[in-house]
Amino acid sequence: MVSLHSYLILSAILFSIGTIGVLTRRNAIVIFMCVELMLNAVNLTFVAFSRYLGNVDGQIFVFFVMTVAACEAAVGLALMIAFFKNKESIDVEDVNLLKW
Amino acid sequence: MLESLFFLIVAAVAVLSGILVITCKNPINSALSLILTFFCVATFYVMLEAPFMAAVQVIVYAGAIMVLIVFVIMLLNIKTETDKRTSHAVLISSIIGLFVLFETIYFLNRSSLTGSKGLMDSAMIKSVGHTEIIGKALFTDFLLPFEITSLLLLVAIVGAVVVSKRKI
Numbered sequence: 416m417v418s419l420h421s422y423l424i425l426s427a428i429l430f431s432i433g434t435i436g437v438l439t440r441r442n443a444i445v446i447f448m449c450v451e452l453m454l455n456a457v458n459l460t461f462v463a464f465s466r467y468l469g470n471v472d473g474q475i476f477v478f479f480v481m482t483v484a485a486c487e488a489a490v491g492l493a494l495m496i497a498f499f500k501n502k503e504s505i506d507v508e509d510v511n512l513l514k515w
Numbered sequence: 516m517l518e519s520l521f522f523l524i525v526a527a528v529a530v531l532s533g534i535l536v537i538t539c540k541n542p543i544n545s546a547l548s549l550i551l552t553f554f555c556v557a558t559f560y561v562m563l564e565a566p567f568m569a570a571v572q573v574i575v576y577a578g579a580i581m582v583l584i585v586f587v588i589m590l591l592n593i594k595t596e597t598d599k600r601t602s603h604a605v606l607i608s609s610i611i612g613l614f615v616l617f618e619t620i621y622f623l624n625r626s627s628l629t630g631s632k633g634l635m636d637s638a639m640i641k642s643v644g645h646t647e648i649i650g651k652a653l654f655t656d657f658l659l660p661f662e663i664t665s666l667l668l669l670v671a672i673v674g675a676v677v678v679s680k681r682k683i
Contacts, residue, residue: 448545459559
């Protein structure tokens, strides 16, 4: 059986890829997708721990994380559409109304 | 042995498609790579004997959420990202990202992994069924969070409609 350690390292790698994506990209939708990638890395950690400890609570948490991700997708994409109507762009550099 | 080999292959595909998500110029290509990553994660759930989670992963993530994202990308008709951030910003961000990675792996190697043990094991999953285990936990111990989740979904529906309306 594959060790818990391998799963944790894999999800750390996926999480870091998501972090780099959020920090380097400028397209808001791509940033959004990177956040989804990070959520998936965390979900993988939850399921791996749940399986190796024999505790079902982790998988229930994954269920809730997925619900929150779905809500986030709906509201986030609605925000992007509203922003695109105003500025004709979804570049995060153009989101500067509150910039000091 | 065979399982480890399979794990390595699927892990390599997951990491490569994850890298493609953040390097592709066209958002559609990023979205398609992300779907591949989601399928790899679903494969890991199957390997971890969580078939219900794998099914939900494919239906909700690779199905619903990605369809929504691809739909919005095509609706907005975004031109390909021409100029990325300046190179020193990319460098600093990559250093931060790699620092997060090495920190995680360092603490992972330093500490021992423990937690409160539960009753779920391979034999129980096979005899009772994974969906039934999840369902029992969800509707007994986690009933209140489950109900609050329904409230969250309602708020999200109303919020999405209100935000994307032309005039409030």
